[in-house]
Amino acid sequence: MRQRSGRQIGVLQATCVVALLLIVSCTHTADPPLAPDSSGGNVFVAYDEPPIPIGGFAAIQNDLIYPEAARNAGIEGRVAVQVLVDSTGEAIDLKVLQRLGYGCDQEALRVLLTQQWLPAMQRDKPVKVWVVASVDFALTDD
Numbered sequence: 001m002r003q004r005s006g007r008q009i010g011v012l013q014a015t016c017v018v019a020l021l022l023i024v025s026c027t028h029t030a031d032p033p034l035a036p037d038s039s040g041g042n043v044f045v046a047y048d049e050p051p052i053p054i055g056g057f058a059a060i061q062n063d064l065i066y067p068e069a070a071r072n073a074g075i076e077g078r079v080a081v082q083v084l085v086d087s088t089g090e091a092i093d094l095k096v097l098q099r100l101g102y103g104c105d106q107e108a109l110r111v112l113l114t115q116q117w118l119p120a121m122q123r124d125k126p127v128k129v130w131v132v133a134s135v136d137f138a139l140t141d142d
Contacts, residue, residue, distance in 0.1 A: 047120040051085040051131050054116045060135060063111050067103030070137060075100060079108035079135045087126040089117040100137060108135035 053059055069075075080098035083091050091113050099105050112133055119126035 047122045047127055047129055049121040051083075051089070051117045051120045051129060053133075054089075054118060057133070060111050060115055060133070063115070064135065064137070065107060066137060066139070067107050070100070070102035070104050071139065073102055074139065075102045075104065076138050077104070077136075079104050079137070080132055081108055081112055081135065082130055082132050083112050083117075084128065084130050085117045085119060086128045087119050089119045089126075091115060091117065092128075097132065104135075104137050107137075111135060 055062075077100045078098065079096065079100045082095040082097055084093035086092050094109050094112060096105050096109065100108075112135070120129040120131070121127065
């Protein structure tokens with residue numbers, strides 16, 4: 001085995017330290033900033049826990065009133081809605097992303113707007129976030 005000089009060992013050690021620092025700095029991510037309070041206009045999208053409707057998504061389906069026009073036309077499907085849930089768990093803004101028509105879009109908006117939510121949490125603090133919720137319309141035999 002070849003002997004290394006003190007200078008070579010020093011260079012090798014320095015190279016190892018730099019490589020280790022690069023690995024550590026690349027793998028460590030800083031915590032994201034907290035969302036602004038309710039007076040701010042920005043909405044934070046990253047969260048540790050998503051907002052959840054109280055009673056679960058089944059509660060949304062249970063509160064659904066099938067629109068008569070959709071029932072008469074035999075319309076079934078899904079309405080996707082983007083919901084802005086504030087830090088108190090209230091839906092404060094809605095945007096329909098996938099429409100179904102025949103009154104289903106309006107009914108999905110009504111149900112989601114009246115639903116109380118558990119707010120999203122980031123570092124154990126409630127935050128305002130956008131979430132996408134789907135409302136399914138399926139005809140039953142009754």
